[in-house]
Amino acid sequence: MAANMALLSQELFDEAVVENEECFDLSPAEALRETIDQFRQQLGGPDVVGASNDAGGAGHAGAGTVPSPTSVAGSEENGPDGNGTNNVPAALSHLVLSHPESAEGRQERAARGEFQSALTLLDGLVNTDGTVTVDGAEGVIEALAKVGRLCRLGDASGGTDGKNNGGSSSPLPYLAIFQQTSSIYTLMSFLGVVDPNQLGGEATLSQGECSKQDILSATARALSAILSNGPADDGKCARIRAELRDSFVPALGRLVCLVGGFVKATPSAESLSSGVLSDLLKLGTNATRGCEGGKVAFVQSTLPAELKASSSPGAKRGGGEALVSCLALHSANGNDGTAKILTEACQLLASLCRYDDFRDPSASSGAMGAAGVNASSAHDHAVEFQRAGAVPLLIGIAREVLSKLEGGSEEANERLASSALTALRVLAINDEIIQTMVALGVLPIVTEALRLCVPEENSENESGSEKLSVMRQRLAAASLGLLRNLCGNDEIKTNLCLGSTDQQSASSTPSILPHLLRAMRTFSSTAQIQEHACGALAAMALRRPANARAILDADGPRWVLTAMRKHPENASLQRQGALAVRNVVSRLLRELPEGEGITAEGDERTSLRDAFLELGAEDVLRNVAGRHQGSVDEAYAALRDLGCPVSLVKFNAEELQGGQSASVGRTMMFGEKHNSAFRPVYEESAGLEDGVDSAVAQFGA
Secondary structure, eight states, rough: SSSOSSSSHHHHHHHHHHHHHTTTTOOHHHOOOOOOHHHHHHOOOEEEEOOOTTTOOOOOOOTTBBTEEETTOOOOOTTTTTTBBBEEEETTTTSSSSOTTTTTHHHHHHHHHHHHHHHHHHTTOOOSSSOOOOOOOOHHHHHHHHHHHHHGGGGGOOOOSOOOOOTEEEEEEEEHHHHHTTTTHHHHHGGSSGGGSSSSSSOOHHHHHHHHHHHHHHHHHHHHHHHHHTTOOHHHHHHHHHHHHHHHHGGGGHHEEEEHHHHHHTEEEEEEEOHHHHHHHHHHHHTTTTTTHEEEEEEEOOOOOOOOOOOOOTTOOOHHHHHHHHHHGGGOSSSSHHHHHHHHHHHHHHHHHHHHOOOOOTTTTTTTTTTOOSSSHHHHHHHHHHHTTTTHHHHHHHHHHHHHHHHHOOOOHHHHHHHHHHHHHHHHOOHHHHHHHHHHHHHHHHHHHHHHHSSSTTOOOSSSSSHHHHHHHHHOOOHHHHHHHHHHSHHHHHHHHHOOOOSSTTOOOSSSHHHHHHEEEETTTHHHHHHHHHHHHHHHHTTTTHHHHHHHHHHHHHHHHHHHHHTTTTHHHHHHHHHHHHHHHHHHTTTTTSSTTTTHHHHHHHHHHHHHHHHHHHHHHHTTTSSSSHHHHHHHHHHHHHTTOOOEEEEEEHHHTHHHOOOEEEEOOOOOOTTTTSSOOOOTTTTTTHHHHHHHHHOOO
């Protein structure tokens, strides 16, 4: 067996298993373990699968799992074939690591053969100049669907017999083959099967053009499945998908041109192009999520003049032009196809204006992104979309779809409403944009959305309540997220908290506080909703004693502390909850005078603190929020304002990780004396001038 080969073939691995079994008189499980150990020693490196600490989570048993060298075959842990999860070198991750003569092994190898045949078919259709020659669409579409399905779900998507293969659900082997054969570039070439410059102006398309559009749609769906994280992904799968997204960055310019071309073609051939356009937009979302270089490449892409729409004159760059043109289609959203386009466009805008690429820039996997970007572009993109006119279009979409939801909950309308509100949230980044949203009437919209997703008590007993609850959770999370950002403006958050009686104003709205607290009660198990609600309450109470009093009177602290108890491991929620407690307490205490002889006010101060302490605030802040590095400062401030004895301590992290008894030290606070020899006032040293004169005389000026 040769060492250091670039890509170990399945045939060589299978021959080695059979050879070890025959030559050394080993059992099938022992021969399999021996072969894997041999290749691990020859090809294995530090990059392994199954013991990753990446965000993708723990390893999953799948087609690439191997028997443990220290376990026995047939044990309960490893199953009858001795298969269990263990560290797999990256050089073996594309192989079927089961015995070639077992029933499971034959089935897995048949599925792998079909996958590789599909890749070979697609690669053979790409010419040397990158163009694609397609004779029949049916076989191509089937191959694209198979590649996308297996790369997303693995063998759990259905084997050669069409049945679920149970535990063999990891897509890792298929992703490894797809990456190592550079098949991403083959699929990137298939995006050129349709010329965007030849889409507009025809009411009907030829059969050949329809087939090409079907292939383009299948390509977009396959790429979306490959580039988006799957339900069975482990750390290695997540890394491969991130690297594939980096490789896909150069194709985003073509994607922008396709979107621009189909937007112009949609009014004249809507029934044909709407499905393709929504697939292209979804591909844009999956290709840019978690890839900062992709976000920049999409927005900065150039859109030819013949593909630009007149509906977005404020856009300066191609990505913004194309996406805002998609949002402008809402005036003709008389069918589900257009509603789907709008939903995908809103989700793509939200992805482009959100920083979510948290990979280590020093990693060897190209975490900087294909465009060499390491800084967030979210703020710049939000400003660009606002200048291009995205805000009025999004508010118009939200207003129209919420009016449809009033008559009855329809999932397509709910998804569009949630996506539009989420897009508005990522755009609400500064006071200027927030004021623009308010002038266009966003406050009644967010109030109505929150009212629809949290109806009055005991009114949810209807058919399909579970599905309806999921839909309402999405709408509630989107509404509260937007509300949280809008509360960055002092005047607006007061209107939202206390309500406005000026019916002539576009910002007129009743108090949103009852709906917010009802959402916290209704969806108490949803951490995202609780975090947004606590964040909104914290912002409302900041610098506004009247808002703090309204929150206290509405029993807001009870639900904040309940959320903190129910989600003890969510550091972001703990931080927002501690901020809410601290802001309510500090604002109300600051309004009360201090000094001797003020008995009534002193009693009120005591009763205010007692109201929180009786709810268990001290225990929550000390033992829940105080345990997280991300919320310890806020918990300390809240405990201090509640009058509880509290101090910050510091631990040696290296000692804790090493299992040693960590040394504990007290953190010095601002204003405390640290160095007793420090003199805060400058005093000239005795003999300073004589020393200077002596040095000048000896060494010269």
